[in-house]
Amino acid sequence: MPSVADRVADELRLQLAEGVLLPGARLTESTIAEDLGVSRNTVREAFAELASERLVVRHPNRGVFVASLEAGDIHDVYTVRRVIEVSAIRGGGTPEAVAAVREAVEEGKVAAAANDDEGLGTANQHFHKAIVALAGSRRLNTIMAQVLAEMRLFFHKATMDAHFYSGYLKGNEEICVALEAGEPDRAAELLLAYLDRSEEKQAEVHGE
Amino acid sequence: MPSVADRVADELRLQLAEGVLLPGARLTESTIAEDLGVSRNTVREAFAELASERLVVRHPNRGVFVASLEAGDIHDVYTVRRVIEVSAIRGGGTPEAVAAVREAVEEGKVAAAANDDEGLGTANQHFHKAIVALAGSRRLNTIMAQVLAEMRLFFHKATMDAHFYSGYLKGNEEICVALEAGEPDRAAELLLAYLDRSEEKQAEVHGE
DNA sequence: ATCGAAGGATTGTTGAACAATCGCTAAATT
């Protein structure tokens, strides 16, 4: 039974992920409390949760705002991803963990066949989540989950075209094959190149 | 102007770091509110902050308890450290960042000369913080800070002897030298060995 | 001894209140 504060946080997370709440938007305690039919205090607890995930930033005495990533933040996020994902993949991982990676790749193929852009995006996230899971660390998994949630925030502004995603799809397949072939170092190289390309694209789309 | 909730969180963090509050101990909202002269609601917000840092765990409807690391958690924490620290040191880092590593090493020497065990411990933490800072990522820095805070929690139970720390001291010096010599890969090897040794020791001290 | 039913304590949540602070507007000063 999740607490009310958790449900509020979930609802807000959803709205953030779906782009209902755009970066920079202000979240007023009272209106959210009314909208969701909860107390202001409960909203406050939810805010604390979201703030700890960097999805939202608190300006003391001014309110909380949907986090918006600056150019520097994009590089920072990709630095984290390079460090974590590349290390995780270098370790190889258990057969089950590798199977999960494969599963994410297939999920992407299905979405691509169905022309489901939304599904392609989530499949891609599942792929990277599975990559990190190779390390078998609970803490790394949650760290990665937070980074991915943070990235979803500006994916909306950057709404990349379908070709972009299908490019990812092919790359993921290659990485997965290298992994399955027992060549984690090669997989790591491919992943690294992928991340560099992705960051470049993001920086480009995100302006200046 | 830190908010009251922040100050409460700071105070609790302090007590956690100093071992006033031992792992597994229960934190009752009302008593803490009284002790610190704040509202129960404010204590609640502080708890949310600490929980997000894993210093404390919430058992729904039961209360919050000082986090206590199980054997599995120790391995997990060291996995995170291996991934982040080794990657960070492999990148080499800017001269200023390397200088910060050197500074932490010297800090340790001073503490050792003064027979200051406490100081030796914090110098060691500064060293690893500086290692991660080589990557130049704000996010990685805060992640590392949290991991170190988490580790401080069970350092008390494990109160390692002075010889243990002085062994660290020598290792840190070697790593630093390798870094300064422009051999980050060798530094990474040393660091990795260090972390493995450290984990082993921790697991040993922590029982079973 | 086992099981189950009160009882007490603590958390989860609400609602209302008030001080502190911020941003804005309009008046006042130069």
Next chain:
DNA sequence: AATTTAGCGATTGTTCAACAATCCTTCGAT
């Protein structure tokens, strides 16, 4: 006219008091 100042309104930060929900324990019944 431009800039400073003063005041106003709105929102946050914090407290307090209450109550429902939940858990742990104790006590009693079988």
